[in-house]
Amino acid sequence: MFQGAAHVVGDDIDTDVILPGRYLTLTDPAQLAQHVFEGIDPDFVSRVKPGDILIAGSNFGSGSSREHAPLGLKALGLSCVIAASFARIFYRNAINLGLPILICPDAARAAKPGDQVRVDTDTGTVEVAGQPFHAQPFPPFVQELIAAGGLVPWVQAELAQR
Amino acid sequence: MGQTMAEKILARHAISGEVEPGRIIRARVDCVLLNDVTGPLSFKQFREMGATHVAEPERVVLVCDHFAPAPSLAAAHGLKAMRQFAEEQRIPHFFDVGQGGIEHTLLPERRLIAPGDLIIGGDSHTCTYGAFNAFGTGLGSTDIAAAMALGELWFLVPESVRFMFRGAKRPYVTGKDIILRVLREIGADGATYQAMEFAGEGIASLTIDERMAVCNMAVEGGAKTGIVVPDAITDAWARDNAAPRPYELVAPDPDAQYAATYTFDLADFGPMIARPHSPANVVPLDEVVGTHVDQVYIGNCANGTLTDLRQAVALLGGRHVAHGTRAIVVPATQRVYAQAMAEGLLAQLVEAGVAVSTPTCGACFGGHMGLLDDGEVAITTTNRNFRGRMGHAGAQVYLANAYVAAAAAVAGEIVDPAEVAGAASPAKGGTV
Numbered sequence: 001m002f003q004g005a006a007h008v009v010g011d012d013i014d015t016d017v018i019l020p021g022r023y024l025t026l027t028d029p030a031q032l033a034q035h036v037f038e039g040i041d042p043d044f045v046s047r048v049k050p051g052d053i054l055i056a057g058s059n060f061g062s063g064s065s066r067e068h069a070p071l072g073l074k075a076l077g078l079s080c081v082i083a084a085s086f087a088r089i090f091y092r093n094a095i096n097l098g099l100p101i102l103i104c105p106d107a108a109r110a111a112k113p114g115d116q117v118r119v120d121t122d123t124g125t126v127e128v129a130g131q132p133f134h135a136q137p138f139p140p141f142v143q144e145l146i147a148a149g150g151l152v153p154w155v156q157a158e159l160a161q162r
Numbered sequence: 163m164g165q166t167m168a169e170k171i172l173a174r175h176a177i178s179g180e181v182e183p184g185r186i187i188r189a190r191v192d193c194v195l196l197n198d199v200t201g202p203l204s205f206k207q208f209r210e211m212g213a214t215h216v217a218e219p220e221r222v223v224l225v226c227d228h229f230a231p232a233p234s235l236a237a238a239h240g241l242k243a244m245r246q247f248a249e250e251q252r253i254p255h256f257f258d259v260g261q262g263g264i265e266h267t268l269l270p271e272r273r274l275i276a277p278g279d280l281i282i283g284g285d286s287h288t289c290t291y292g293a294f295n296a297f298g299t300g301l302g303s304t305d306i307a308a309a310m311a312l313g314e315l316w317f318l319v320p321e322s323v324r325f326m327f328r329g330a331k332r333p334y335v336t337g338k339d340i341i342l343r344v345l346r347e348i349g350a351d352g353a354t355y356q357a358m359e360f361a362g363e364g365i366a367s368l369t370i371d372e373r374m375a376v377c378n379m380a381v382e383g384g385a386k387t388g389i390v391v392p393d394a395i396t397d398a399w400a401r402d403n404a405a406p407r408p409y410e411l412v413a414p415d416p417d418a419q420y421a422a423t424y425t426f427d428l429a430d431f432g433p434m435i436a437r438p439h440s441p442a443n444v445v446p447l448d449e450v451v452g453t454h455v456d457q458v459y460i461g462n463c464a465n466g467t468l469t470d471l472r473q474a475v476a477l478l479g480g481r482h483v484a485h486g487t488r489a490i491v492v493p494a495t496q497r498v499y500a501q502a503m504a505e506g507l508l509a510q511l512v513e514a515g516v517a518v519s520t521p522t523c524g525a526c527f528g529g530h531m532g533l534l535d536d537g538e539v540a541i542t543t544t545n546r547n548f549r550g551r552m553g554h555a556g557a558q559v560y561l562a563n564a565y566v567a568a569a570a571a572v573a574g575e576i577v578d579p580a581e582v583a584g585a586a587s588p589a590k591g592g593t594v
């Protein structure tokens with residue numbers, strides 16, 4: 001269950017925009033968080049309060065495979081990302097790292113900056129300013145990964161069995 | 163029911179699960195690639211997983227190419243982490259500064275990939291290996307760490323989309339223009355989670371280098387991979403460059419199922435350009451002719467090949483970079499560099515006023531070696547022109563082939579290469 005204010009971005013937000021290449025030598029999530037969306041919105045970082053929710057259009061996280069992008073978003077305190085659709089690698093990365101994501105085109109269309117958003121990840125319900133929407137369910141294996149807390153604990157368990 | 167190339171390659175590697183689009187399988191991989199940007203995060207995750215040793219060290223390839231040679235202390239730290247991991251895990255395929263070059267041009271040079279392989283890389287352009295009839299796909303650091311620890315990984319079997327090309331290319335049209343033409347058609351997410359299949363006589367007419375340019379940008383349409391239907395060129399390449407490793411060419415079944423099929427006639431288009439700020443924002447060259455350029459950058463994991471350098475010299479040789487414009491050329495690998503030197507290409511570029519760099523990803527991803535300032539305009543042979551990709555978020559980047567980029571260096575603005583080539587070269591005694 002997450003609740004927070006919406007920060008809204010558009011379609012085709014790529015990982016270079018989320019986290020520019022020149023910061024890729026950083027590996028500390030807290031340091032990465034300081035540069036999220038720096039190029040397009042220098043004040044973004046200072047506006048985000050812990051628990052806030054990022055809402056995006058289609059193809060969010062396209063481009064580079066850098067995990068610096070989801071790591072930075074998570075360390076900034078964003079509780080989850082809701083998008084009309086995600087680019088393939090970002091989708092995997094977010095799930096692997098335990099950054100909650102939801103695919104919900106209707107909620108993405110409805111949300112305006114500052115709207116209060118409530119997310120129930122168990123039922124897949126997204127409430128934007130009091131209006132309920134339903135997110136797409138994840139395939140069973142992906143649900144297993146999410147339930148494990150991401151790919152790191154999942155591999156830990158796999159290795160323990162070998 | 164027949165299978166596509168992507169389905170066949172996944173089926174050959176599957177450990178469990180049914181190879182059918184939309185299903186999730188577990189599969190073993192032939193090659194796991196890491197670079198100095200995604201590697202250090204991957205090593206961290208590998209340790210977090212409680213893994214102590216890489217399952218199959220000879221299948222792992224570590225390439226220092228992004229921040230290499232190190233432009234900062236932080237970068238030096240990342241490169242050192244690569245060296246340490248290679249040593250600690252006894253990974254034989256480690257390429258340090260001066261020994262390799264940009265990963266996707268490097269691996270095919272070093273007998274590290276073969277047709278029919280399943281290759282994963284901590285780099286989104288791992289799809290480039292489709293040029294060699296392999297299934298390459300990019301992943302994040304945590305997935306790569308998991309594959310190193312387990313020797314296998316989960317994959318969602320993608321649907322395939324077929325791109326058919328007939329006819330012959332027009333002058334100054336290259337593999338780059340073909341993929342830009344495709345992106346113009348399908349958009350930046352037109353093939354999300356799908357496998358692109360490139361087929362037809364138009365593709366068969368391309369050299370291996372140009373096929374790399376095509377497959378390299380499959381990810382720019384959201385695709386998981388892009389694979390060229392094998393032919394005599396693929397086989398000849400594999401005989402010389404994959405052997406003694408056994409390999410098998412993988413062709414699609416005639417009754418394979420596709421989510422969509424697109425057909426293009428190569429005679430229908432000239433050079434294409436992607437305008438800022440998306441690789442899918444593609445227009446024919448004429449629409450941007452006359453745009454002033456501050457910087458020209460010829461380099462990248464699929465467009466810093468010998469073919470690209472020869473194309474650049476075809477326009478820049480005996481001419482000079484225009485006043486008010488600067489040009490940087492980055493041979494993709496040490497071997498490309500040596501060959502370009504032997505052919506006299508580098509000397510001609512230097513004479514023309516070009517800054518020739520050691521192999522590196524450099525400014526392609528805005529790391530170093532030529533970042534752009536606010537308001538500056540560049541034309542490059544790279545694959546991404548996202549806002550801020552090559553430096554300041556206020557810079558404008560156009561993506562084009564090496565002929566077009568080199569012609570812009572000579573003219574100081576975007577121009578039809580035929581015009582530059584048609585004008586007599588001053589150094590050769592012309593009167594321009």
Ligand code: SF4
Pocket residue numbers: 228264265266285287461462463464522523526527544545
């Ligand atoms: S050359 Fe550019 S696109 Fe290719 S691997 Fe390096 S940074 Fe990525």
